[in-house]
Amino acid sequence: MTESQTAPVESSTRLHQVVGILVASAVIIAVVVAVFASGSTSELRPGKPVPGAPATISMLKGIHQSGLTLGDRSAPVTLFEYGDLQCPSCASFAQEELPGLIRSYVRTGQVRIVFKPLDIIGPESTKAARMAVALGGQDRLWQFIDLMYRNQGSENTGYVTSTYLKALASAIPGANVNRSLAASTSARVSTVIARASAQARQLGVNATPSFTVAKTGGKAHALPASAAAESSVIEEAIEGELNHG
Numbered sequence: 001m002t003e004s005q006t007a008p009v010e011s012s013t014r015l016h017q018v019v020g021i022l023v024a025s026a027v028i029i030a031v032v033v034a035v036f037a038s039g040s041t042s043e044l045r046p047g048k049p050v051p052g053a054p055a056t057i058s059m060l061k062g063i064h065q066s067g068l069t070l071g072d073r074s075a076p077v078t079l080f081e082y083g084d085l086q087c088p089s090c091a092s093f094a095q096e097e098l099p100g101l102i103r104s105y106v107r108t109g110q111v112r113i114v115f116k117p118l119d120i121i122g123p124e125s126t127k128a129a130r131m132a133v134a135l136g137g138q139d140r141l142w143q144f145i146d147l148m149y150r151n152q153g154s155e156n157t158g159y160v161t162s163t164y165l166k167a168l169a170s171a172i173p174g175a176n177v178n179r180s181l182a183a184s185t186s187a188r189v190s191t192v193i194a195r196a197s198a199q200a201r202q203l204g205v206n207a208t209p210s211f212t213v214a215k216t217g218g219k220a221h222a223l224p225a226s227a228a229a230e231s232s233v234i235e236e237a238i239e240g241e242l243n244h245g
Helices: 003-043 053-060 088-096 098-106 123-136 141-150 162-170 177-183 187-203 231-242
Strands: 077-083 111-117 210-215
Touching: 053 098, 053 141, 077 231, 088 098, 088 141, 098 111, 098 231, 111 123, 111 141, 111 187, 123 141, 123 162, 123 177, 123 187, 141 162, 162 177, 187 210, 210 231
Parallel strands: 077 111
Antiparallel strands: 077 210
């Protein structure tokens, strides 16, 4: 065989080698992406330690809860948070801004916060919202939503399973895990979520987290979108309500 005849064969061999390397690399990248997308949520199991649980329990310890509400029922101001438990911005707010608001306003009896569960991101948001509302029936919604934000996976990747929900609930002192999971499919829970969605539409809320504030029992008004990133915007609105009238 002449040199001119062997050249195409060698080129074809090299091409197949390159294609093989590219395919193998693509498979490795896909596996790595899948692993990081699932994060640590795949490791959550009922009875095992849940990351962030001690901090969550400490932050909320001793604060009155009733259903969706955190704080003294007679607090003069109510802050409403419209949130989706799969929302990364909601998780950032919960971890970076909310603790300060709780220390300054909720623990001092000036503000109560009402969580309005939305499920705009997808079906896994619905599963999470249902479990949260069901635990609200045991006055433990706020522990659950904080734990989920601390252990949030990538949106709609299949991580919100019964095992995941049970793991979070089992980390909450006093929670009846099986009862809350059973209640999550109840008509009462469906009504709560549907009502929150209707209120969001009426207010023009189309992103999470979004906030409204009111004198307790009065008409709520929406805060600007920047409130999601800056607690100072919420604090200014709260102070305005506290000092008005």
